[in-house]
């Protein structure tokens with residue numbers, strides 16, 4: 699998506715002045731059938747020791763050298779959740795200017811996977827519909843909720 703980055707916590711100072719490298723991140727919105735024509739999506743909490751620990755987000759992480767978004771996402775979902783994603787659909791992207799980094803979030807929908815969810819980093823997880831019940835939500839995850847709202851099908855009965 700083009701346009702100015704979303705500025706998270708604008709009152710806080712940025713780590714470096716001037717040009718900052720953009721960090722590419724792969725993020726997965728796991729979608730499951732919640733019955734009666736509705737869908738749910740998975741949110742996880744950021745583990746202790748990471749920036750914004752305890753905030754709710756979508757699973758994923760930074761691309762490693764030479765990786766595509768899909769490759770990085772498949773690796774991250776294995777590392778964090780213990781599942782093998784088998785249907786990954788690139789969806790939207792968004793730049794976020796955080797105090798700690800400038801990130802380009804490459805969101806994908808994950809429509810199928812193999813294996814049972816296992817929180818391998820001690821994170822919490824929650825299947826959510828709209829409006830969400832978890833808090834606080836990471837600034838860079840909030841726009842996803844608006845996109846899902848606009849698409850429809852995720853509202854609670």
Ligand SMILES: Nc1nc2c([nH]c(=O)n2[C@@H]2O[C@H](COP(=O)(O)OP(=O)(O)OP(=O)(O)O)[C@@H](O)[C@H]2O)c(=O)[nH]1
Pocket residue numbers: 723724725748749750755756757758759760761794796799801803836837838839
């Ligand atoms: N996973 C994930 N990261 C997000 C989301 N929204 C968002 O702004 N981010 C940002 O994207 C970056 C992802 O970094 P991370 O720390 O989770 O990635 P990682 O697992 O590779 O971290 P590591 O360096 O500790 O191994 C963070 O700056 C995080 O704040 C989201 O919904 N999910």
